[in-house]
Amino acid sequence: MDSKTYHHGDLRKALLEAATEMISEDGVDSVTIRALAQRVGVSRTAPYRHFKDKDELLTAVAIEGYERLAATMADVRHDQTLDSVARLSRMGEAYVLFAVENATHYRLMVIDSSVQSRSTPAFREAALTARQQLVDIIKEGQQEGFVIDAPPQDIGNLLWSASHGLATLLINGQMRVKNVEATAKFMTEKMCYGLLKQDQETAES
Amino acid sequence: MDSKTYHHGDLRKALLEAATEMISEDGVDSVTIRALAQRVGVSRTAPYRHFKDKDELLTAVAIEGYERLAATMADVRHDQTLDSVARLSRMGEAYVLFAVENATHYRLMVIDSSVQSRSTPAFREAALTARQQLVDIIKEGQQEGFVIDAPPQDIGNLLWSASHGLATLLINGQMRVKNVEATAKFMTEKMCYGLLKQDQETAES
DNA sequence: TCATATATGTGGACATTGTCAACATGAGGG
DNA sequence: CCCTCATGTTGACAATGTCCACATATATGA
Numbered sequence: 001m002d003s004k005t006y007h008h009g010d011l012r013k014a015l016l017e018a019a020t021e022m023i024s025e026d027g028v029d030s031v032t033i034r035a036l037a038q039r040v041g042v043s044r045t046a047p048y049r050h051f052k053d054k055d056e057l058l059t060a061v062a063i064e065g066y067e068r069l070a071a072t073m074a075d076v077r078h079d080q081t082l083d084s085v086a087r088l089s090r091m092g093e094a095y096v097l098f099a100v101e102n103a104t105h106y107r108l109m110v111i112d113s114s115v116q117s118r119s120t121p122a123f124r125e126a127a128l129t130a131r132q133q134l135v136d137i138i139k140e141g142q143q144e145g146f147v148i149d150a151p152p153q154d155i156g157n158l159l160w161s162a163s164h165g166l167a168t169l170l171i172n173g174q175m176r177v178k179n180v181e182a183t184a185k186f187m188t189e190k191m192c193y194g195l196l197k198q199d200q201e202t203a204e205s
Numbered sequence: 206m207d208s209k210t211y212h213h214g215d216l217r218k219a220l221l222e223a224a225t226e227m228i229s230e231d232g233v234d235s236v237t238i239r240a241l242a243q244r245v246g247v248s249r250t251a252p253y254r255h256f257k258d259k260d261e262l263l264t265a266v267a268i269e270g271y272e273r274l275a276a277t278m279a280d281v282r283h284d285q286t287l288d289s290v291a292r293l294s295r296m297g298e299a300y301v302l303f304a305v306e307n308a309t310h311y312r313l314m315v316i317d318s319s320v321q322s323r324s325t326p327a328f329r330e331a332a333l334t335a336r337q338q339l340v341d342i343i344k345e346g347q348q349e350g351f352v353i354d355a356p357p358q359d360i361g362n363l364l365w366s367a368s369h370g371l372a373t374l375l376i377n378g379q380m381r382v383k384n385v386e387a388t389a390k391f392m393t394e395k396m397c398y399g400l401l402k403q404d405q406e407t408a409e410s
Numbered sequence: 411t412c413a414t415a416t417a418t419g420t421g422g423a424c425a426t427t428g429t430c431a432a433c434a435t436g437a438g439g440g
Numbered sequence: 441c442c443c444t445c446a447t448g449t450t451g452a453c454a455a456t457g458t459c460c461a462c463a464t465a466t467a468t469g470a
Binding site for chain 1: 232233234309312315316317318319321322324329332333336355359360362363365366367368369370371373374376377378379380388391392395396
């Protein structure tokens with residue numbers, strides 16, 4: 001059941017794996033249904049038995065990406081060797097590293113227009129699950145008294161935004177940096193500890 | 206010289222305008238060379254006299270976008286009714302508003318893979334010019350003693366990242382918000398005034 | 411003024427791609 | 441053992457990007 005059977009076995013999975021490989025090798029645009037099918041060893045229209053169209057396939061790849069990202073973030077969240085503030089900071093680093101190391105895949109996940117415009121419930125849920133890791137850490141930080149009392153969703157959006165933005169700058173080469181980890185750490189810390197010399201409380205949204 | 210001449214007059218400009226319209230109406234994927242040509246009233250291969258290929262055309266559109274963005278940011282920077290801290294905060298708002306109001310165009314500018322991968326010197330310069338507006342304000346803030354002494358480039362990257370990230374979340378609908386301006390303001394201010402209750406100085410990158 | 415070179419626009423042609431429809435195959439249940 | 445249905449195949453077609461040879465107009469210089 002591995003080489004020349006008419007039926008493939010688990011074509012869906014094979015397609016997703018091959019697509020992921022192609023994306024990381026040559027970018028999303030290099031993924032064509034035909035090339036993908038050939039790589040997996042099936043005829044060009046076989047993928048249509050598993051995905052309605054190309055967008056659906058790419059969306060599935062993007063969802064897998066979010067699942068991996070969420071797992072990475074969950075690891076940080078459960079790292080018992082760190083306190084909640086350190087975990088918060090470390091999570092920013094982890095996020096940025098993930099994005100940089102999986103740049104083309106990350107692009108697909110985060111902003112590729114075809115995937116975004118079709119955004120299925122499953123896709124949205126995958127993205128939300130990843131973000132929830134961050135929000136949960138913030139809540140813990142609040143319980144421990146380290147983090148200000150603004151709504152954790154809002155704070156999460158702030159940190160998520162900053163991490164995503166940094167990742168984008170790095171991926172696009174608009175920000176050249178020697179050490180990605182150090183940069184991510186600098187930014188996350190500055191964000192956590194404040195940017196201006198004087199500190200004061202301000203109204204919320 | 207406006208309706209039926211064999212030669213168009215300023216086809217290049219007309220193509221860019223039409224492409225910009227199509228992008229904002231139906232997204233980047235709706236821009237096809239043929240549709241574009243038809244919209245402008247020329248034959249399908251005429252655009253190739255002005256752009257090497259489709260990517261070059263889209264890159265030109267993206268550059269125009271950065272020019273508009275830079276102009277918007279420059280307006281804020283030169284607003285004499287605000288002090289430098291307020292200008293900094295306002296600039297974040299202006300950036301996010303620009304992105305949301307020109308969502309599809311913004312996508313093209315910031316992360317569309319075909320444009321990014323080809324990124325020409327002109328494209329990079331346009332992006333840098335916009336970012337420089339932000340860095341300049343930060344320098345002014347430092348001179349006036351409001352902003353910490355970290356390298357202005359680093360601080361600029363931080364704020365740019367956060368603004369870009371927020372814009373992306375909003376554009377992708379991953380963050381539903383009643384009032385975009387208020388949210389941008391909240392985030393920019395929180396970033397400027399610090400996120401944690403205690404304040405302290407930390408090492409830089 | 412007029413011929414000619416050059417820039418600009420046109421139409422035909424072709425390869426690539428996504429996708430549909432009709433057909434083939436084979437695994438599993440009755 | 442046969443039938444059904446999920447799965448895979450082949451042929452076909454339309455849309456698209458883009459090359460090439462040709463057409464046309466504008467500018468240049470004699």
